[in-house]
Amino acid sequence: MLARIADSLFWIGRYMERAEDTARMLDVHYYTLVERQGSSQRLRWEPIIRIAGEQDRFYQFHTEADAESVFHYLAFSPGNPNSIRECVERVRENARTIREIISREMWEDINGFYHEMKNFQPEEELRGGPHRFCRRVIFACHRFSGVSDGTLLHDEGWQFMRIGKFLERAEMTARIVNVQYHNLVDKEGIEDADDHQWMAVLKSAGAYQAYRRWHRSRVVPPRVAEMLILHPDHPRSVRFCFTQLQLALRDISGTMPGDYANEAERLTGKVLESLRYHRMEEIFKEGLEGYLVRLQASCREIGHQIARRYFYYTAA
Amino acid sequence: MNQLQPSPAPANNLFEAYETGAFYDEMFEQPSVPRSHYAPLFQVIGRLDQQQYQQRRELADLAFLIQGITFTVYSDGHNTERLFPFDLVPRILTRAEWDLIERGLAQRVITLNLFLQDIYGPQRALKDRIVPRSLIFSSPQFRREMMGLKVPRGIHTHISGIDLIRDSATGEFLVLEDNVRTPSGVSYVLENRLVLMHAFPRAFSQYAVLPVDHYPVELASILRSLSPRGGADTVAVLLTPGIFNSAYFEHSFLAQQMGIELVEGRDLVVDSGIVFMKTIAGLKRVDVIYRRIDDEFLDPLAFNPDSVLGVPGLMQAYREGNVALVNAIGNGIADDKAVYAYLPELIRYYLGEDPILRNVDTYLCSKPDHLAYVLDHLEELVVKAVGESGGYGMLMGPASTAAGRHEFRRRLLANPRNYIAQPVIGLSRVPAFDETTNRFAGRHVDLRPYCLFDGEKVVIVPGGLTRVALRPGSLVVNSSQGGGSKDTWVLRGDA
Incomplete structure (x- = not known):
């Protein structure tokens, strides 16, 4: 196996996992806070940014860590190389360079997910709560994992x-x-x-x-x-x-x-x-x-x- | 299944007001009278209403999008991925038509190969004055580095894409140009077939269509046969310029279909005249390279020193016979549009046969009398730069502006060797869906079959890529100029 291809596969696994983990955190955290309105928001959203390891970069784009800014930053922001959307783009980009290695099913799956991600509107998703978006991402990650296990050598x-x-x-x-x-x-x-x-x-x-x-x-x-x-x-x-x-x-x-x-x-x-x-x-x-x-x-x-x-x- | 029974008058509303015009229509003998081999198709498609047709079309487009069968367009500093437009109405060739094309192409491919062996070897055709010496040595496509180099098994043109058109005046197929460098598009032949079968399973099942999906197997076996080491464990790779190349999809598609590694220049390294690829288990020797990188970018040591796509030392490894390249280096001299004009003579010279497929009449601007004629008739002719492809560097006389003609007059006078001219041929037409009227309308098509040469025989997947000029009236089928493609069927028997 070419070294470059092994490298790409490694990052496909890695970015896909990152997208899923980020979606999980956003989803759970959002609804826990909805449930328990109360203390200062900065305290409550801050940890998510720290778990994502983004505390430095985040404040270059936002002054306040609240539901809206954190969701936007972790899910969609092009300024955050680890945002879910960026991760999916990176997975697809890597997959595109090794299409001949991965199964056709894997490619169609990740490519379809990529096009779906492009169609999500951040404002709209936030208005209805991030649940729908996060579930989509988590589900897509599971599906990709299943498709990979089931079709790749x-x-x-x-x-x-x-x-x-x-x-x-x-x-x-x-x-x-x-x-x-x-x-x-x-x-x-x-x-x-x-x-x-x-x-x-x-x-x-x-x-x-x-x-x-x-x-x-x-x-x-x-x-x-x-x-x-x-x-x-x-x-x-x-x-x-x-x-x-x-x-x-x-x-x-x-x-x-x-x-x-x-x-x-x-x-x-x-x-x-x-x-x-x-x-x-x-x-x-x-x-x-x-x-x-x-x-x-x-x-x-x-x-x-x-x-x-x-x-x-x-x-x- | 009732609706598949032939009925005298299908409700053909999508063909309403369809005109065959002054052109050879591949589908219709005259309006609403399909040629016999198109009749079953007409029965099925003619019954669709607009909505049903659109549904199938959207399905097909989605299939291309999901599979990422796109090409990249650069604009405003952004890379946008576009679909290569696909028209659902297939182009159908009878077995008799195909047999003639097949024989004609085989003859041509063998001649092109003999010509390249000759030009980079004894140069008999030059000594016997079949082709003028000056024409060869003035071409930037002539590669001195290839002189005297014995390529593996004597094959230069492993893969040729030869563009054919059907002349409306005679109904005859003519050769428009030869592509023996790195012809592209074959992946669309295979993908179009898959998508079309899904979109029109019933129409397809009415026909016995010759399959096309053995192309990768045939190519892979040629690649393996070229190994300088022989043996069963030949390592063949496909060398791509990378993901930003507009044909990247095809590169990865073919590598996958053939089960070989897709490599970039940075994955390869030459050590002591041997080519290796960098694997997780160390360096692994490479025997055969199907390269989709142009000659001048292959090896920065031998050609363009600025190339970052190539592999330093590759040319030396090739010269030493340690690696086979597909296609060979220097093939551009054979598909030079001025050399093209000599192909009929070369067929007679090398094979002692008459050409089965004729050329389009061609004026060589390097000849003073031809140049004078061309300058006097710019408005009627198509002028082409000899080394260009993809519809670039071209003047379409009848559609040109005075300024355009003025510019070409200047270029012709400055560098006549660089141009040829041909009469405008009324390309045949096939119905294609017109987005603005939501009806079928006749659109001009060409045909690019893909020919594989194993040193003895020429294998051609039945059909090839039918490219269609989707703009009304346009004769230019290139994807960069608003062209699309169609599935091409060759029928098993004679329908």
């Missing part, structure tokens, strides 16, 4: 797509937990929130139902963090993402379990060990924030190492 190209997807998802989930913990729990560890806000955190990671089945108790912050970081089977937990990441990396290099063939695999294995054998209480003792910050840094470093190993050629 499960060869190394497919694995690179999965790598992009799970790396993005792991980092995003880590950020959701990090930002929301800060947001909802004050320095003395006293909760400043009620069940509903923690429920919203779970929902934005698509984990609310799973949590309910797992715990059947009220929503307790440490258990929420545990669900999103350490759960072995929840498809959006950091641990699950790393498990998939490791499988995909090994599939490409042909490495046996217990061994590693490159730096990306070594780092992935190292993080995964920690996720497998840590208890949540130990992580709290070490400091949740530090743990999550290191986790995010590892995600970035793994991405970098994958690119170095597989995508880049220095001048021949």
Whole structure:
């Protein structure tokens, strides 16, 4: 497989996941706030911008983080390279350069989604509430994932797509937990929130139902963090993402379990060990924030190492 | 199924007021009397009302849009993607018509290949004064780098797109021009067929139409046969200028259909005369390159040094016989419009046969007497620059302005070698849907069949691309000038 093509597939997986995660957050957050009108809006919309990692750029375009500005910025803004619309454009652009590799069904799916995105009017969508828009995006992402799994050869190209997807998802989930913990729990560890806000955190990671089945108790912050970081089977937990990441990396290099063939695999294995054998209480003792910050840094470093190993050629 | 039974007078409201005019109409012998091989189609399409037709059309347009079968237009600093207009009424050729075309094209392709072998080899045709030396050496398309180079299996013209027109005066097919560099458009032949079958399944099922979808298989087998290493594990790639090229869709389509890698110049590297591609598992040797990049951009070391699309060192690898290029470099000398005028003579010279398909009469402005005639008759003639294609660099005499003619007079006098002129041929017409009247109207068409040459025989997918000038009265079928395309059917038996 051409290095350039592997690179494109990686980014298709990554941008598609980014679009979905952003839509999830917007949707859940908007309706949680609608439900609980009250305190200053800046406080309430700010975290979303931080989770998206856009706090610097956002204020170049808007003075106030409110429902309208955040929705517009994260969903449509051409000034935000990570807005949903930009992500979809980037997926389509990448797909267009490798049309001969991806299945015809995948191309038609993403191309149709792209044309649909172009027809959304931000003002109109906001007026009716972002739910319709966000559901469309999330559904389209699921559909794309299904179409890909069902029509693309499960060869190394497919694995690179999965790598992009799970790396993005792991980092995003880590950020959701990090930002929301800060947001909802004050320095003395006293909760400043009620069940509903923690429920919203779970929902934005698509984990609310799973949590309910797992715990059947009220929503307790440490258990929420545990669900999103350490759960072995929840498809959006950091641990699950790393498990998939490791499988995909090994599939490409042909490495046996217990061994590693490159730096990306070594780092992935190292993080995964920690996720497998840590208890949540130990992580709290070490400091949740530090743990999550290191986790995010590892995600970035793994991405970098994958690119170095597989995508880049220095001048021949 | 009742409605498929032939009935004497279909409710043909979309054909109301249809005129065949002074032209050869491919569908009608005279208004409302279809030629026998078009009759079943007329039965189906003639029954549609405007709304039904529009529904099918929208379906077809959507299919093209969703599949991203678009070409890119640059304007105001923006890239806009446009659909290549597709007209739903197919153009139908009988088996007898096609057999003649097929034989004529095979003869022509073999001659073009012999001519290129000769020009870059012994130059017999020049020594025997069949073609003037000056004509060859004055062409910018003549590539000295190719002299004496033995191309793999002696093939220069693996893929030719030869433009035919039907002369309304005689009903005869004529060759308008040869394209043996990197002819494009074959993807539309395949996609048009798919879309049309979905839009008119019933009409299609009334006919036994020869299939076209084996083109990629035929091409792929030619590519594989060229490997300098031989063997089964030949690596063939399609080299594209990239996503911003207007034919990018076709490049990726063909690569996909053939199951070969689509590469850009930056994916390839030449080391010690061997071409490699950069894969996730390291460098991998490339044996055959189907390149859709023009000669001058292929290798910045050999040709245009500013090219960032090409691969440095590629020409050297080609010279050393370590990689095959499809088509060969330097083919432009064979489809030079001035050389075209000599093709009938060359057919006789190399093959000892009479041309099966005639040329359009051509005035060579390099000849003083021809030039004088052309200058006196600018209003009646089509003047073309010899190295241009796509409908550019052209003066359409009858439709020209005084200023336009004045400009061409100046250009002709300044560089006569660069121009030829031809009488205006009344191209045959096929009904096409007119957006403004919501009716069918006769529109001029040409035909570009795609010919594959494996060194021994010429394989041509039945039909080819029918291009149609959608503007009323227009004779220019190029997509850049308001042209569209049609599906082209060749019937299995003689209908």
